[in-house]
Amino acid sequence: MFSFFRSKLTAEQQELLNTVQNSGAKVRVVGRGTVEVDQDSIINSKQYADAVKMAEQLVANKI
Numbered sequence: 001m002f003s004f005f006r007s008k009l010t011a012e013q014q015e016l017l018n019t020v021q022n023s024g025a026k027v028r029v030v031g032r033g034t035v036e037v038d039q040d041s042i043i044n045s046k047q048y049a050d051a052v053k054m055a056e057q058l059v060a061n062k063i
């Protein structure tokens with residue numbers, strides 16, 4: 001999708017791009033530097049559920 005930017009991306013940006021592309025989320029570029037990601041596809045993902053559990057444990061000082 002964003003292959004024309006690949007040569008100019010930092011390692012961190014490339015990792016973020018790969019994560020979004022592999023997530024199956026609906027992504028749309030709506031303006032200069034603005035990207036919208038479908039929130040339902042994120043909230044319903046396993047990665048999000050895992051992150052919520054980790055955050056709950058962190059807040060409860062269980063990590």
